[in-house]
Amino acid sequence: MRGVGAGVPRWVMVVAGVGAAFVLLPLVAMVTRVDWAHFVPLVTSPSSLDALWLSLRTSLAATALCILLGVPMALVLARTSFRGQKVLRALVLLPLVLPPVVGGLALLSAFGRRGLLGGTFQVLGVDIAFSTTAVVLAQTFVALPFLVLSLEGALRTAGSRYEAVGATLGARPTTVLRRITLPLALPALISGAVLSFARALGEFGATLTFAGSLQGVTRTLPLEIYLQRETDPDAAVALSLVLVVVAIVVVAIAHGAGEVGAGPWMGVGRRMRVDRRMRGGDVE
Secondary structure: OOOOOOOOOHHHHHHHHHHHHHHHHHHHHHHOOOOOOHHHHHOHHHHHHHHHHHHHHHHHHHHHHHHHHHHHHHHOOOOOOOOOOOHHHHHHHHHHHHHHHHHHHHHHHOOOOOOOOOOHHHOOOOOOOOOOHHHHHHHHHHHHHHHHHHHHHHHHHHHHHHHHHHHHOOOOOOHHHHHHHHHOHHHHHHHHHHHHHHEEEEEEEEHHHHOOOOOOOOOOHHHHHHHHHOOOOHHHHHHHHHHHHHHHHHHHHHHHHHHHHOHHHHHHHHHHHHHHHHHOOOOO
């Protein structure tokens, strides 16, 4: 049995410890600043609850949009080959490195009242900018690459052998997608969706620029924390701790889903089920 840290030089473990301390120290310092005696009143004020529920609702809606749009995008990037594919992938992943404020300005230029499509929406009686819809769009814009990146990587790693066998047995492309491709990539899909939810929940810059800050309408939890920081620092710290706890839970769930997908027995089990379906003609 290999010992703990076997094969890893001690100096690497020391540097890793310094890196872990660099991440954990600010969080520990924030916990020490929480006014625990008034913690519950601080996080249950009307404005805080409005911001929390709005963040949860919009983040769930943004995650649903990420799944709806991201799964086809990941499939196209992983399973097809065409001219300009690398450029398309770079554009899809651009929100990962783009400053959120720039993303908000881009959304405002596209969907704002004077934007590229704003006039068309106004004719239809729809005003997107500075509305709850704008919050969902801003969150989707910044969170979508997380799902696409996770799912595309999993699809490339899994290969297309089972899909090819299913097609050889006469299964239609949609049947192959539903019965073979998606079940094999399900852990990555869950992990990507959870990470997208976490990114949407923490979105700030694009939301502020594109949706503004109206209580109960567009003021999400990160915006509420920013405003409370100026007027009530104790409330800002308490709400920040709530957001940190939610983020830790979300990342743990995503990591757990990734481990399930990477686990040897779970991977073998899914492949055995696919094998049985194909041998039994269940792919039709």
